Amino acid sequence: MARRALSAAERVSEAAEALREEKFNARRIELAEAALETLAELGFARTSLRDIxxxxxxxxxxFHYYFSDKLDLICCCVRHYKAKCVTRYDEVTATAQSRDELMEGFLAKLAATLRDDARMHRLWYDLRAQALFEAAFRKDVTEIDKSLENMVWRVASRYAELGGKQPAVSSSVLYALFDGLFQNYLLKQLSNDPEAVSGLIDEVRRLLPTIC
Structure with missing residues (x-):
């Protein structure tokens, strides 16, 4: 059945509703940005909306007006932050013309994110661990995990392509390897190990050519 054409008044009403929703979502993002530092510093369990x-x-x-509870706010925060993270390596992946160029560009950005964003990554691992107990987190965590898996796969598959190869493992295995390495060296970085960044870079430099 053909949809009835909207009147001018209905079109105006729909446009106004869409604008209100856009402004509401933009405000949520603004508040999520403001909350990230506190959440990253204190973690999930020790942070309340009042603390934020x-x-x-x-x-x-x-905060209460724009978020139903702390879980809603934290999910919004991590989705927003990780949405930016998953494109971190796209430029170097798209522009690199050799395996060496891609390797060095990837490692430089990997070193920077471990060095500069350790607390934010800590918040992600905190949320992922909480998802084992909090059902409200699981859908978001699953989606974010998949986007991170795809991020790693884009780098690895391009690296393999530049060498005329195919990755020797699946995207899920590759992600598990990189995620495990990153989490291990994140703990070292948070423990003020001066060799945390260089250790991660050395491990990835050795690992990537063996599987791609």
Whole structure:
């Protein structure tokens, strides 16, 4: 059945509703940005909406208006942060013309993210661990995990392609290898190990050519 044509008033009403939703979502992102530092510092279990409000320019009531509870806010925060993370290596992957160029570009960005964003990555692993107990987190965590798996696969498959090869393992195995390495060296970095960054880079430099 053909859809009835909307009247001018209905079109205006729909446009206004879409604009309100867009503004609402933009405000949620703004609040999530403000909350990330506190969450990254204190972690899931030790952070309340009141803590977040006290460490931001927004009131407790504002956070309650835009988020149903702490779980809603934290899921929004991590989705927003990880959405930016998963494109971190895309430029070097797209522009590299040799395996060496891709390797060095990838390792430089990998070193920077471990060195500069350790607390944010810690928040991600905290949330992923909580998903074992909190059903509310599982859908988001599963989707984020898949996007990270795809991110690693884009790098590895391009690296293999530049050498006329195919990756020797599946994307899920490859992700498990890289994720395990990264989490291990993240703990070292958070423990102020001066060799954490160089250790991760050395491991990846050895690993990638053996499987790609």
């Amino acid at each position: 409000a006290q460490n931001s320019a927004f009131t407790h009531g504002v």
